[in-house]
Amino acid sequence: MDIIAFTRGVPPAESFPKEAIFECARRVLRDNSAQVLQYGNGAGFGPLREVIASDNHVDPGRVVVGQGSLQVLDTLGRVTLAKGDTVFIEQPTYDRTITLFQRAKVNLVGFALTDGQMDLGEIERALKADPAPRYFYVIPDFQNPSGAVMALPVRERLIELAHQHGFLIIEDCPYRHLRYFGEHIPAIFELAPDVTIRMSSFSKMVSPGIRTGYMILPADLAPSISKFAADTYISPSMFDQAVVVDFINQGYLKEHTAYLVDLFRPRLITLLDALDEHLDSKGAWTRPQGGYFVSFSVDQNLTAVDLAAAREVGLALSDGRGFFIRGGERFIRLPFCALDESQIEEGIRRLARLIG
């Protein structure tokens, strides 16, 4: 039996825009090899920083491009966090972010997502009781792993709290442009660029093998992050960055985003329909309008998720506990973009068998 893998949030190989990437690679090598094949700046390739800056209405000096956005988050942590500093996160959240902050030995405080939203009262109580966090890391749009979208009033209140308590919001938004239904909600960075670090990536929009992500940092912080990056890896790949900025400048990013939205929308519909059909009484799930993930919480009356048994019914699942500081035994992340519709349906049938 073929295993159906609801594990990593990766794009499907058939979606990679390889012809466009090839064209961009040809153009940048032909027109700009002296710069593209040479050492570069720790903050990244100038033309890409300028495009990101212009899209976000900030000075290019605030943009630091890295080999994926996680790399820049790691550098930010190394430069600005000390052991024992407090960082707030949603719970669940992106597993690699938890690992990275735990490695930095910070005091990591998680706020539970219930029906996709954090409890503002709980956050306010924590801010009164404890030292203010340095950062509040959130993924407001189609969160990894839950699929949740942070409601506008929550975004607005977080911004007020950031102003009051002097913390920065790290808004990680790699899925933001993958909206299949409904209307965009303003990003936290758009509402309050003064208290927000925007973090995003081209992994989901162009290719993850071309490792290019970025942060938009406060102007007084960006130079020290760039310097530390240069002292660690000199510069991110100039070739990759040049391909990405050419991909944007040629209009391919816009076209490709529309293609991805059309490709992924029916996969999401299929997944939600299959959950309705097969798992109605077994737990609760999110109903995201975009992104990569639906998450399923197994009903408390049933046993926790057994990963070994999952493989026996032909299913590969991530260990839900990776997305939590504590807990997560009943949490199942369902990344749907890299599976076709028949795999999604069959996968949910198997999931129903597993927890039935």
Place this chain on the structure above:
Amino acid sequence: MDIIAFTRGVPPAESFPKEAIFECARRVLRDNSAQVLQYGNGAGFGPLREVIASDNHVDPGRVVVGQGSLQVLDTLGRVTLAKGDTVFIEQPTYDRTITLFQRAKVNLVGFALTDGQMDLGEIERALKADPAPRYFYVIPDFQNPSGAVMALPVRERLIELAHQHGFLIIEDCPYRHLRYFGEHIPAIFELAPDVTIRMSSFSKMVSPGIRTGYMILPADLAPSISKFAADTYISPSMFDQAVVVDFINQGYLKEHTAYLVDLFRPRLITLLDALDEHLDSKGAWTRPQGGYFVSFSVDQNLTAVDLAAAREVGLALSDGRGFFIRGGERFIRLPFCALDESQIEEGIRRLARLIG
């Protein structure tokens, strides 16, 4: 007046094998886009690890590819070094290595290069007096910044000392294949792969903008380094790595190395001739048979190097102190590969004026 820059050790833009890189990019996108554009492994792209392993007669499990070799050195330090651990280095040495180890808060002990060689007696005395180092970082072939080549008896004695005192030699060898005269001396890794971490890069042999370097680590250390790398940046650029391994497999690396040797040899001859002609009584310099650098030590009877005055005579120089833990005021690194012969001659004429 155009400034002649004896500053960074970068390849000349005209040497970049852009047509070959383009061909490789086309082939890997055509034949293997599903892998090349996807997320990869923290240790790097399998086919590249296999080629490196095979060239070095080791198991691929020992090879960790990173976004430049400095990145892997940083990861090695983060995983294995604690504050106060001892690390030995040559003095002078690669400035970014000093920065990186200082950042790790290790006890950094430098051994002076005199006529290109460390004093073995001094090393032996240090090993008796102090706790053994965890690592001894060396660049035996055409050292950055001095140009020195470590003599075979020194290599052999270092290996004996590593066995006796239980430290690992980190052999950084990005310039090894750029030999313009004379015979290769066996690499430390070739003589003693059990006590040596080999560290190298394709920056000088293919392109530094394609950020690809690697380490060959002890088998028991490689998995933890790969895991930490994955938790920091998921994987190095798959696209870059695929281009590099295709460049090797097509035979371009061999061809391009021969081309670089022919390109750089007359530049080195010109530099050494110009030093003989213009700076005979002003200091001492190395006479390397390869690599990127000649180094010049200003005679102690003259004043230290004045970088501001250098710009006034049309010369850009690196601050020699960057290559030393302490000292370096009279040290001038002369990277010659990115300058043509007339620039090299004129540069040395200006240098003679500066320190004359």
